[in-house]
Amino acid sequence: MASTALLAAALTACSGGSGGGSTGEAELKPKADMAVSVNLTGDQVKAGQPVTVTIAEGKLAQVKVTDAKGAELPGKISDDGRTWTSERNAAPGAEYKVEAQNTESQSASTQFKTSAADKVNKVSINVPKGSTVGVAMPVSIVFDNPVANKAEVEKQLKVTTSDNTEGSWGWIKDYSGNDRVDWRPKDYWKSGTDVKVEMNLNGVDSGKGGGLFAKDYNTEFKIGKDRRIEVNLDTKKMSVTEDGQAQKTIPVSAGTPGGKKASWSGKMVIMTKEGTIRMDSQTVGLDDAYDKMVDYSMRLTWSGMYAHAAPWNAGNFGRANTSSGCVGMSDADAEDFFAKSQIGDPFEVVGSGSKGNADIGNGYGEWNLSWDQWKAKSALTGTAQNG
Secondary structure, X not given: OOOEEEEOOOOOOOOOOOOOOOOOOOOOOOOOOOEEEEOOOOOOEOOOOEEEEEEOOOOEXXXXXXXOOOOEOOEEEXXXXXXXXXXXXXXXXXXXXXXXXXXXXXXXXXXXXXXXXXXXXOXXXXXXXXXXXXXXXXXXXXXXXXXXXXXHHHHOEEEEEOOOOEEEEEEEEOOOOOEEEEEEEOOOOOOOOEEEXXXXXXXXXXXXXXXXXXXXXXXEEEEXXXXXXXXXXXXXXXXXXXOOEEEEEEEOEOEOOOOOOOOOEEEEEOOEEEEEEEEEHHHHOOOOOOEXXXXXXXXXXXXXXXXXXXHHHHHHOOOOOOEOOOEEEOHXXXXXXXXXXXXXXXXXXXXXXXXXEOOOOOOOHHHHOOHHHHHOOOXXXXXXXXX
């Protein structure tokens, strides 16, 4: 839209004397009014673009752009002092006040309103605020609508940690088919690390078909015990370690080798602790193999692989892999395992007879990629960031 000039009241110096006679004092010319222009004007401004304030003459000393709630858009004055540009975009459905001051202590102000977004994008975040999670839990953000402007969105995402953990964002397709971006450390987290995630997305344009974001998001969480699980399909045993020390070895029965009922292998993560749930084989493409209530269930993939109690299969624990893909164990072992496990604990399946690794988006499969492979999925430089 066309810019508009903002005029402050003229600030003038007084001349000495009265009447027509000269007093010998030099007359001071009045200062010209301060005039600035703003790239966004009016009551129906399109959101999703930075605010730019330009001074007609002189140099800017300070610019402040605030919304109706008092929140300020950060920005910077150019090296020549002529222009100020906001670091963030104007948000949809907001009212802004612009206040500018030059190096001569003159000021000018105006205001504008942005229109509501035609389409709004939203996000879902995997780690609730205040959570304590295991050492393999990534930050995972799933978008309601497509994100074509991945680089612009990623620029507004920030992870800060208490120990400067090295990590990187990576873009993948979620199991749901939606766009998703995860932040994974280079190696598993260190116990005790505090993590803060800022998603400064308000006013950012997702790109074609995605719409604008209309709010910011954030979360904070802590890394708990370094507890790791490994299932060996050959020995039919599940081993648990904590801080590198062996805790327990549990006889299990995993997926039946050689077909759809085989287990996924590789590095997975305990995604959720769901407790007692109904499991129906028809919902995961296994016809009418089973339909029952299952206790102490912990999800490993979105496609339905769990670790859980399986008392009906007791004769095969430690002897044969005969399940429909899950890792089953006795009620007593499952109860203890469930109680001590954390969401975010690494869960690795090794040995023969699996159906390979699940897709990255079918759970938290990024740990099956090398560090360089993961960094390459960033929409920015492909290099790591320290949080």
